[in-house]
Amino acid sequence: MTLITCIEDLRRLAQRRVPRMFYDYADSGSWTESTYRANEEDFRKLKFRQRVAVDLNRRSLRTTMAGQEAAMPVAIAPTGLTGMQHADGEILAARAAEKFGIPFTLSTMSICSIEDVAAHTSKPFWFQLYVMKDRDFINRLIDRAKAAGCSALVLTLDLQVLGQRHKDLRNGLSAPPRLTIANLLNMASKPRWCMGMLGTSRRQFGNIVGHAQSVSDMSSLSAWTSQQFDPSLSWNDVAWIKQRWGGKLIIKGIMDAEDARLAVDSGADALIVSNHGGRQLDGAPSSIAALPGIVDAVGKQIEVHMDGGVRSGQDVLRAVALGARGVYIGRPFLYGLGALGEAGVTRCLEIIHNELDISMAFCGKRDIQQVSREILLP
Ligand SMILES: Cc1cc2nc3c(=O)[nH]c(=O)nc-3n(C[C@H](O)[C@H](O)[C@H](O)COP(=O)(O)O)c2cc1C
Numbered sequence: 564m565t566l567i568t569c570i571e572d573l574r575r576l577a578q579r580r581v582p583r584m585f586y587d588y589a590d591s592g593s594w595t596e597s598t599y600r601a602n603e604e605d606f607r608k609l610k611f612r613q614r615v616a617v618d619l620n621r622r623s624l625r626t627t628m629a630g631q632e633a634a635m636p637v638a639i640a641p642t643g644l645t646g647m648q649h650a651d652g653e654i655l656a657a658r659a660a661e662k663f664g665i666p667f668t669l670s671t672m673s674i675c676s677i678e679d680v681a682a683h684t685s686k687p688f689w690f691q692l693y694v695m696k697d698r699d700f701i702n703r704l705i706d707r708a709k710a711a712g713c714s715a716l717v718l719t720l721d722l723q724v725l726g727q728r729h730k731d732l733r734n735g736l737s738a739p740p741r742l743t744i745a746n747l748l749n750m751a752s753k754p755r756w757c758m759g760m761l762g763t764s765r766r767q768f769g770n771i772v773g774h775a776q777s778v779s780d781m782s783s784l785s786a787w788t789s790q791q792f793d794p795s796l797s798w799n800d801v802a803w804i805k806q807r808w809g810g811k812l813i814i815k816g817i818m819d820a821e822d823a824r825l826a827v828d829s830g831a832d833a834l835i836v837s838n839h840g841g842r843q844l845d846g847a848p849s850s851i852a853a854l855p856g857i858v859d860a861v862g863k864q865i866e867v868h869m870d871g872g873v874r875s876g877q878d879v880l881r882a883v884a885l886g887a888r889g890v891y892i893g894r895p896f897l898y899g900l901g902a903l904g905e906a907g908v909t910r911c912l913e914i915i916h917n918e919l920d921i922s923m924a925f926c927g928k929r930d931i932q933q934v935s936r937e938i939l940l941p
Contacts, residue, residue, distance in 0.1 A: 565904070567910050570874050577648070578903030582750045584734040585647045589897045592841035593726030598849065599841025602872025605849035610940045611882045614927025622920055622929045629715050629811050629833045629866060633918050636665035636883055636931060638749055638841075639719070639908075640870050640891035641691030641815075646674025646766070647738055648758030650900040654683045656900055659908035661686050665914075668717050668891070671704065672788075674738065675922040676769030677711045687714035691815070693722060695791045700775045705807050707770075716808045718801065721816025723794045726843040737752045739766040759904075769801070782887060801829045816843075820860035823867075831860050833866035833888070840893050841869050853884060858886030876918025880926070883934045 567573055578586050592599020639660050645652040653675035660667035661684050668682055668689040677690060690708035694699060697704050708716060740746050748855040753926035775791075793800075803814050811838055814826045814875065815835040826834040836854050838847045847853075850871030869882050882890045892915070899911035925932065926938040 567914075568906075569914060571897065571909060571925055573761050573898040573902045574893070574912055576903070576907075577851060577898040581648055581901040582740065582746070582753050582756060584736055584740055584746065584749070585644065586901065587730040587734055588644060588649065588728075588736055589642070589894055589901075590847065591710075591728045591730045593728055593843060594845035596841060598838055598845050598847045600847040600887075600934075602838070602841050602851070604872075605851045605873055606872055606874070606878045606881055609851070609885075610649030611877075611922070611926050612938055613925055617810075617927040617929075619924045620926075621763055621928060622745070622924060624916065624920055624923070626889065626930045626931055628666055628868065630814055631666050632664065633666060633889065633917060635879070636889035637879055637912070637915060637919075638666035638689075638868075638872075638891045639668055639891060639896050640893040641668040641670035641719070642817070642893050643670045644674060645670070645897065645900065646763075646769075647740075648722035648897050649756070649904050650763040651675060651765055653680050655905035656896055656908045657684045657688055658918075659690075659905050659912065661706070663909065663912045665912065668713075669712055669713075669768055670700075672768060674765050674767065674769055677704075677707050677713070679765070679769060681713075687712045687812070688713040689713060691717040691719055692804070694796045694804070695720055695775070696793045697775055701806060703749055703774065703805065704770065705772075709808070709810070713810075715811035715813055715815045715832075716804075717815050718804060718831075719815045720796065720801075721818075721837065721839050721843050722792055723789075723796045723905055725789045725792065726839075728842065728844065731808050738768065739914060781863065785794075792920055798825055798829060801831075816848075817857065818844075818847055820856050821856045823861045823865075827861050827864045831865065833868055834861070835891065835940055836867060836869040836871075836887070838871055851878075851885070854885050855886060862886050876915045876920070879915060879919045880922050880934065881939065884936055885889050885932060885937070894913045 657667040671693040690713040812831045813833045814831045817834045866888045869887045899907035
C-alpha cells in the first residue's frame with residue numbers, strides 16, 4: 564500500500580487512478596487559473612508565531628459550525644459529480660465525514676441523490692442548493708432536503724453565470740462520460756475506477772434526472788448548467804428560499820464586505836467567504852485574502868466560514884486565526900476519494916487533523932477556541 568503522508572500524495576494517486584476528464588474537472592480553475600492558484604499561494608504567505616514552554620497537554624480541536632458539533636473546524640464542501648471521482652463517491656465521503664464527526668455537504672449536482680445519501684448514512688448532512696430557472700423544481704428540491712432530514716441548507720450565490728474551464732471544454736466533460744475513442748482509451752488505463760463504475764448504477768445526476776423537466780440530455784454539462792442556472796437570482800430569492808426551508812441557512816460565495824452585510828440582513832446563520840475554489844471569477848482575490856475584511860465587517864453579527872485553497876491543517880489554523888469559525892475542503896477530499904475511496908477521505912481528514920493539532924501546539928495553544936490573530940506574525 565502506498566504511503567500517504569500529505570494531501571499532495573493523495574492528489575498524485577488520484578491523478579493516476581481517476582480518468583482524465585474527471586480528474587481535470589477537479590484540478591482546474593477558470594480561465595488563467597490565477598485565482599485558483601492564489602487561493603493556495605496566499606495561505607503560505609501567512610507566517611506563524613512559534614511559542615515554547617507552554618503546557619500543551621489536553622488539546623482540543625472541537626468546535627461547532629452553524630450549530631453543528633465538529634471534531635475540528637473543517638467541513639466537506641459541496642462538489643458536483645463526486646460520484647464520478649469514485650463509484651458512489653458522495654455516499655463514501657458522507658460516511659467518512661460522519662465517522663470523523665465533521666459536517667458533510669451534498670451538492671445539488673451530485674451523482675448520488677439526497678435520498679440515497681440519507682439512506683446510507685445515519686446522521687443528518689447539509690444540502691447545497693443552486694437556484695435554477697425551474698422554481699417548481701427548486702421548491703421540490705428544498706422539500707426533499709427537508710424530508711431527508713438535512714440539518715442546514717447551503718445556498719450558493721456565485722453561480723448565476725458560469726466561469727469557463729478550458730480543460731472541461733477540451734475533455735467534453737459529461738456524466739455519464741461520452742464513449743469517444745480517446746475517453747475509452749483513457750478509462751481503460753484506470754481499471755479500478757472502471758470496476759467501481761461497472762458495479763454501481765449511480766452514474767448520472769441523482770437529484771436532477773427524473774426530477775426536473777426536460778432533463779434527459781446531460782451530454783454537455785456546461786451547456787446544460789448555463790441553460791438551467793438562473794442569472795436573475797437576487798436577494799429576494801434568498802428570502803423566499805429561507806422561508807420555505809425554515810432551518811439553518813448558510814450563504815456561500817461571499818467575497819465582498821457589502822455583500823456580507825446583505826447576507827447578515829437576509830437573516831442567514833452563517834456565510835462562506837468563497838470564490839468557488841477559483842472556478843468562477845478569475846482575477847478575484849484569494850479567499851484567505853478576502854477573509855479578514857469580511858470578518859471585520861460582519862464577524863460580530865454572523866458566523867463567518869471560508870473555503871478555497873485549504874491544503875493542510877496549517878491552512879485551517881491560519882483561517883481560524885483570521886476569524887473563520889470553520890473551513891470547507893473541496894479538492895483535498897476529492898483527491899482522497901479518487902485515490903482510495905472512503906479510506907482516502909478518512910486519510911485526508913486524519914492528515915489535516917494531525918497537522919492542525921500539532922501546529923496549534925507549536926503556536927502555544929491548547930484549544931482551537933483560543934486561536935486568534937495573535938498567533939500570526941504581523
Ligand atoms: C470539482 C468541484 C466541483 C464543485 N461543485 C460545486 C457545487 O456543486 N456547488 C458548490 O456550491 N460549490 C462547488 N464547488 C466549490 C466548492 O464547494 C468549494 O467552494 C471549493 O472547492 C473550495 O476550494 P478547494 O477545492 O480549494 O478546497 C466545486 C468545487 C470543485 C473543485
